[in-house]
Amino acid sequence: MTASIPARRPVLLALGLLGLAACTGPDDSDPTPAPGSAGSDDGGSADSSGASSAPADAPIAVADAWVKAAESGMTAAFATLTSTADAPMRLVGARSEAAPTLQLHETASDGSGGMSMKEKEGGFEIPAGGALVLEPGGDHIMLLDLAAPLLAGDAVEIVLLFEDGAEVPFTAQIRDFTGAQEEYSSDMDGMEDSGGASDGGGEHAGHEGMGR
Amino acid sequence: MSRGDHDAGRRRLLRAGAIAGVGAGIGAGAGVLGAGAVRAREDAPGRSASATDASAASADLVGEETIPFHGRHQAGIATPAPAHAVFLGLDLRPETDRDAVLRMLRVLTDDAARLTAGTAPLADTEPELAAAPARLTVTVGFGPGLLQRAAREAPAWLAPLPAFEIDALRPELGDGDLMLQVGAEDPLALAHAVRMLLKGLRGAATLRWRQQGFRRAHGAVRPGTTMRNLFGQVDGTANPQPGTPAFDRAVWIPEGPFAGGTSLVLRRIRMDVDTWDELDRTGREEAMGRRLADGAPLTGGGEHDAPDFAARSENGFPVIAEFSHVRRARGVDAADGGQVIFRRAYNYDVAPDPGGAEISESGLLFASYQADPRAQFVPIQERLAELDLLNRWTTPIGSAVFAIPPGAAEGEMLGQSVLE
Numbered sequence: 001m002t003a004s005i006p007a008r009r010p011v012l013l014a015l016g017l018l019g020l021a022a023c024t025g026p027d028d029s030d031p032t033p034a035p036g037s038a039g040s041d042d043g044g045s046a047d048s049s050g051a052s053s054a055p056a057d058a059p060i061a062v063a064d065a066w067v068k069a070a071e072s073g074m075t076a077a078f079a080t081l082t083s084t085a086d087a088p089m090r091l092v093g094a095r096s097e098a099a100p101t102l103q104l105h106e107t108a109s110d111g112s113g114g115m116s117m118k119e120k121e122g123g124f125e126i127p128a129g130g131a132l133v134l135e136p137g138g139d140h141i142m143l144l145d146l147a148a149p150l151l152a153g154d155a156v157e158i159v160l161l162f163e164d165g166a167e168v169p170f171t172a173q174i175r176d177f178t179g180a181q182e183e184y185s186s187d188m189d190g191m192e193d194s195g196g197a198s199d200g201g202g203e204h205a206g207h208e209g210m211g212r
Numbered sequence: 213m214s215r216g217d218h219d220a221g222r223r224r225l226l227r228a229g230a231i232a233g234v235g236a237g238i239g240a241g242a243g244v245l246g247a248g249a250v251r252a253r254e255d256a257p258g259r260s261a262s263a264t265d266a267s268a269a270s271a272d273l274v275g276e277e278t279i280p281f282h283g284r285h286q287a288g289i290a291t292p293a294p295a296h297a298v299f300l301g302l303d304l305r306p307e308t309d310r311d312a313v314l315r316m317l318r319v320l321t322d323d324a325a326r327l328t329a330g331t332a333p334l335a336d337t338e339p340e341l342a343a344a345p346a347r348l349t350v351t352v353g354f355g356p357g358l359l360q361r362a363a364r365e366a367p368a369w370l371a372p373l374p375a376f377e378i379d380a381l382r383p384e385l386g387d388g389d390l391m392l393q394v395g396a397e398d399p400l401a402l403a404h405a406v407r408m409l410l411k412g413l414r415g416a417a418t419l420r421w422r423q424q425g426f427r428r429a430h431g432a433v434r435p436g437t438t439m440r441n442l443f444g445q446v447d448g449t450a451n452p453q454p455g456t457p458a459f460d461r462a463v464w465i466p467e468g469p470f471a472g473g474t475s476l477v478l479r480r481i482r483m484d485v486d487t488w489d490e491l492d493r494t495g496r497e498e499a500m501g502r503r504l505a506d507g508a509p510l511t512g513g514g515e516h517d518a519p520d521f522a523a524r525s526e527n528g529f530p531v532i533a534e535f536s537h538v539r540r541a542r543g544v545d546a547a548d549g550g551q552v553i554f555r556r557a558y559n560y561d562v563a564p565d566p567g568g569a570e571i572s573e574s575g576l577l578f579a580s581y582q583a584d585p586r587a588q589f590v591p592i593q594e595r596l597a598e599l600d601l602l603n604r605w606t607t608p609i610g611s612a613v614f615a616i617p618p619g620a621a622e623g624e625m626l627g628q629s630v631l632e
Contacts (some may be wrong), residue, residue, distance in 0.1 A: 066334040069415075136335075152415055153315025175319065175335040176415050 059085035060126070060160065062170035067098075067143070068177040069152040076105075077141040077158060077172050081132040090163035091132065092123035098156045099143035106139050123163070136179050152176045274397045274430050275344030281328040283619040284472045285464065286626070288351030288393050289556065289581050290454035292435060296402050297395040297558045298424050299478060299577060300410070301388030301612060302417040304361055313362045314631065316416035317352075321626045323412045324350035327405045336408055346398035346430075348405055352626050353476050353614030357389035362631050367470060369586040370615045373477065376597040378608060385480050385610030388420045393476070393579070397430040423480060423610070425558020425577040438507060438515065441559055442574045443488055443605070445500055446507025448555050449515050450542070462552040465583045465618075469630040472618030475585045479578040480560070480610030486572065488605045499601040501536030509538065521545075535601040543595055551588045554581045575606075585613055 065079035083089055094102040106120040115137075124139060126132045134140045141158070150156060152174050160168040279287045304313070323333040328348045332339030359366040372387060392409060396402040410419065427439045441447040452459040463474050488496070493504065501519065502509055509519035511531050521544045523531040532539050543549020558577040564570035582588040596603070617627040625631075 064334060068335075151312075151315060152412070153312075153318045173319075173322065173334055176411065177335045179335075179337055 058166065058168050059083055060089060060162075060166075060168045062160070062168065065158075065170050065172035066175050067150060067156050067172045069150050069174050070146060071149045072146055075143050075146065075150060076136070077102075077143060077156070078134045078136060079170065079172065081126060081134070081160070081168075083126045083128060083130055083132075085126075085128055087128050089126045089128075089166070090123050091126060091160055092163045093161040094141050094158055095161065096143065096156060096158040097147065098150060098158075099146050101144040102158070103142045103144065104139070105142050107137060136177070150174045273344070275346045275401070276330070277347050277397075278329055278345055279347050279349050281325045281350070281620075282622050286351045286473070286616060286619045287328065288349035288395055289463065289474060289554070289616070290459065291349055292347075293427060293439070293556050293558075294347050294349070294395045294397045295427050295430050296397070296399045296425070297393060297577070298402060298406050298422060299579070300392040300394070300406065300422050301355075301386075301420040302390040302392075302413060303420045304357060304389045304417050305415075308361060308416045310362045312416050313358060314625070316413060317625050317627055317631070319412040320352065320409065321620055321624075323409055324352070324626070325620075327408060333408050333412070338404060341400065341404035342408070344398065344401055345405075346396045346401045348396040348401055349394070350405065350409065351393040351395075351476075351616065353391035353393070353616045354627065354630070355387065355389045355391065355612070355614055359615070359630070361389070364469075364631055367468075367475075367615055369475065369584055370613060373585070373590060373593065373611055373613060376593060376608070378597045378603050378606075379611065380607050380609055381611050382609050385421055385423070386478075386612045388612060388614075390417055391476065391478070391612065391614040421610070423478075423560065423577055424562075425560050427558060439557065439559075441557070441576055442483055442485060442561060443496070444504055445496075446502065446504075446515060447557060447576070449502070449507050450538075451554055452552055454554075458552065459554065461583075462588070463554050463581050463583060470615055470617060471629070473630075474581045474583060474616045476612075476614045476616055477578075477580045477582070477585050477589045478610070478612045478614070479580070479608050480575060481578050482573075482575040482607045482609045484605045484607070485574050486570070491605075498533050499536060499604075501532040501538035533601070535599055537596070537600050537602045540595050540598075540600045541592055543591065546595060548591055549595075551591050552582075553588050553592065555579065556581060575609075581616070 061082045061084070063080045063082065065077065067077045068075045077094075081091070091104065093104065096102055104120045104123050105117050106124075107115050107117050110116040117140075119142075120139070124132050132139065143156075154174045156172045156174060158170055158172055160170070162168070279291050281287060308316070326333045327342055328345055328350060330343055330345040330348075332342040336342055354366075354370075356366045356370050359370070390413070392406075394402060394406050394409065396405065406422075428437075438446050438448050438451075452462050465471055465473050465475075491499070497503055497510060507515040509517065509532060511520035511523045519532050519538060519542075521530065521532055521539060521542075525531050530539075534545065539545065543551065556579045558579070559574070560577055561572070561574045564573040580589055615630075617630045620626045620628065
């Protein structure tokens, strides 16, 4: 049983709570609870961080959002996006005042036993009622050419852009993190990019011309 | 009902049991926990038989129990002392300014809130280790250096204790700008929490000292049993009971920025178990003023009966000797006696210096909470330094004083009332 205790409780809480909220219908004026604060009885995620959600009418809730601290150059944002929409939603981009360029990236096998990161063509689809987990070593949002240092303990405002025009703002807490390696070695097979990256923990491809 | 809702519900119930156990005393706490477990099982009607069995088996797991992080007071003081604790003393990095202190505390607050709820903190690379918190608590204290760095006035008592003749202090075991007391019933949950908390702090601070202590394992004795130290003594009988007005008066700061907070005096007291071995049982009991078997005063009764300091033996000597620890600590022969502190001590038993003749390096992490250490702790320590037969076998080798800010409400940062 111990092993089956969910390690990402806020995610499960969010699913449960948002499921209830969805039953009241999209026109209900009650704000959709932020996953964290709604799950406040369960503690941590209710805190000031990581649980900033979308406006009341947004069909996407954002939980456990964080960005790897960085002095300059690139970094990455991670979060769990949970949909209450009746139809699939396609995340096609993001923007933030913290960086002029944000990209959606995925991790994929490079075909030779390794993994590499590259921009996700067409973005990410979130199934109706489903979730998208952005995490180190997996799908994530890249922030390129940071406007200023991102310091642990501060927060970054990011807006998710969806194909249907919906915009979902959220707040991501900045955390020190030594995974999601900032530098990838220049002698890796197939790596043409020597820019610093903070991207979710693996090799990166397709950043030509980006970075510092 | 979703899985998340169910788990949240069960945690609430278990937590309610844990809270009730604080004030309810021996046995009652366990009873409430049991009731919560039963309720939790009834709350899961949709589960298959095997899942229900699994749930029933898990209902007794201390690993799933949580102590609320948010509240008027920080957890880890009035809450029952778990089996394991780590005390961490940190120094702020030279470049850590006021803004960096506030950023550090925001991260610390969030990490502590999540960990104590059994939720992996942001950026946790081993989230599975956070899933069974086992009554984890994180208690944060400020040294004078932190308040100075944050440009806030420190309480007058927030300074090293006066030097006592009995002291043989090692600087590397005392003081510091920031203190964390992390406790849990499970040493693995504790180790993970300590690691995550320190990873969040290291950009702003460096580790000055780390002191680990233990009590009885969870379930080894009934909840509420007074701990024993490595001299075999029942240790802490005179404590005020959490949840009582006497406790509140002794421990919580009544007003000002630290209202709802307290102070921690942490003394690392080395116990010379080798010379203690040379003392017979009668001598040990006279040094303490209590019976070793049950902690009762030498004048009789049970552990919690009041000592009769006026009682005299057939030879005319006080039954509880004038040099005894219990008599000196209470100050019954002094004009200024009667101070009350709340001690929440842990034993330590670490490796002796390699290559030496010693087989033990043991003692007590004497953690004492009180509203004002100068008015409460210091007079007691002064009396004990002046005369206490136990001084023959005990030596304070580490000392630190910290201001413990009040608890944080949800959305607040620890220390907010002090620093903003």
